[in-house]
Amino acid sequence: MRAAVFVGPRTFEVKDIPDLEIGPGEVLVKNQVSGICGSDIHLYSDTIPEFTPRILGKVLGHELCGEVVTVAPDVANVSVGQRVAIEPLLKCGHCSFCSAGDYHLCPELQHVGIGWSGGFGEYAKAPAKNVYSLPAHISYEDASLLDVLAVGIHAINKLGVHTGSTVLIFGGGAIGLATAQAAKWAGASLVAIATRSKLAREFALSAGIDLAIDTTRDDVGERLREVTDGLGPDIVFDAVGGKQRYVQQGIDIVRRGGKVGVLGGFPAQPVELGGDFLIKEVDVVACFSYARWGALSEFQIALDGLATGKFHGRQYISQRFPLDEIAHAFEVAQHKDGQDAIKVSIVF
Ligand SMILES: [Zn+2]
Ligand SMILES: [Zn+2]
Known part of the structure; x- marks a missing residue:
């Protein structure tokens, strides 16, 4: 072959x-x-x-x-x-x-x-x-x-995105967009994506994502505080990969008691849990791949979501x-x- x-x-x-x-x-x-x-x-x-x-x-x-x-x-x-x-x-x-x-x-x-x-x-x-x-x-x-969508589903399952959640995703690659679509499917009331990619921002808005922030121009934290009564989002995902600074930025932006999900890998870069990590009591959670969630594999859940139009x-x-x-x-x-x-x- x-x-x-x-x-x-x-x-x-x-x-x-x-x-x-x-x-x-x-x-x-x-x-x-x-x-x-x-x-x-x-x-x-x-x-x-x-x-x-x-x-x-x-x-x-x-x-x-x-x-x-x-x-x-x-x-x-x-x-x-x-x-x-x-x-x-x-x-x-x-x-x-x-x-x-x-x-x-x-x-x-x-x-x-x-x-x-x-x-x-x-x-x-x-x-x-x-x-x-x-x-x-x-x-x-x-x-x-399907592999990409299953990763997004696992991420929102792991972080417990639910009806009414407010969610920010750093990264406009396929994984970031899939996580955003999965969060909407789970009932999040606000899903924002932050990316320098114009193509990804346009895709996100066409896919029903509430807010697409241009990281080359806008202050992401400020934009999120504006739409969350000054609190910050419940959950922030780093779906950029390769750069540990988005974990730190997530800790800065997430609301007190919120969660930061790490989807992107960053080989050989230590993550500094500085700033308000402790006094804000932020959970930093790894989201790797996907497996079974409840009775179904997350790959099957992705296929069901695709078949019923929840995902592009x-x-x-x-x-x-x-x-x-x-x-x-x-x-x-x-x-x-x-x-x-x-x-x-x-x-x-
Ligand atoms: Zn992969
Ligand atoms: Zn085994």
Whole structure:
């Protein structure tokens, strides 16, 4: 099959590689649309060097969906020709975390697209239990956003966003926007997004987000105090990543007794919990990936939200590239050419 193989920092080789073989309980999927995630950019750029040995010579891409082309003989619930999305988290299934539904914390956790061959090749394989059937009206472009939407759902579940909550999100990438849409779905009375991206601000307003703040021009704290009777929002999310200062800014802006959710990673940067962290009694909460919430997986909740119009899907995709142009796609996803982007996708 044709695939983009990661051969070293900032380098893909698009070439023919041996076809994937499936084992018991697995299915083979012909990829249709694969999103480029912020974590793919970290992996590709070698900013998390401890991951490099795991992905060297492998095919990245964990925001993936497509058509089932082969199923193992022991698979009963998935059939050839089915349109599916793949939940990329590969859990052991029997440790205490998996048993509790917190499989994102499984010590044995692996991911399709991080070590396992992923979405930036013609085909991917996955355990049948990781495959979700797509309703007819959900396109592959919509489905390629499910991983992102599930991250947003997990974040609002973890921080307890509810009816009447006031929420600020730093970051206008796909994760920030998905968290904003999830907060609206949960019933938040005010959801504001703060970003320098004009494209993201326009998207947010068209998606029903109440307030889109231009961080290049406006004082975010001041704008939030104006709309919360001077208190500040109940919850602030850092969905920027790469810069720890948004956690500190969140602590400054959030109301007394509020919560700051950390979605964006910032390798090798310590977070200083200075300022009013203690006397405001702020909870700083990590939001990593997603798993099960109550009876359902958050991936399934995302699919339900997409199917019922609570989330946008393909509208997140700002640029599309064929597999052969993956190097350029990664440049665009990092805004290297000056273009504004929300989600950059590889379309087969
Ligand atoms: Zn991701
Ligand atoms: Zn486990």
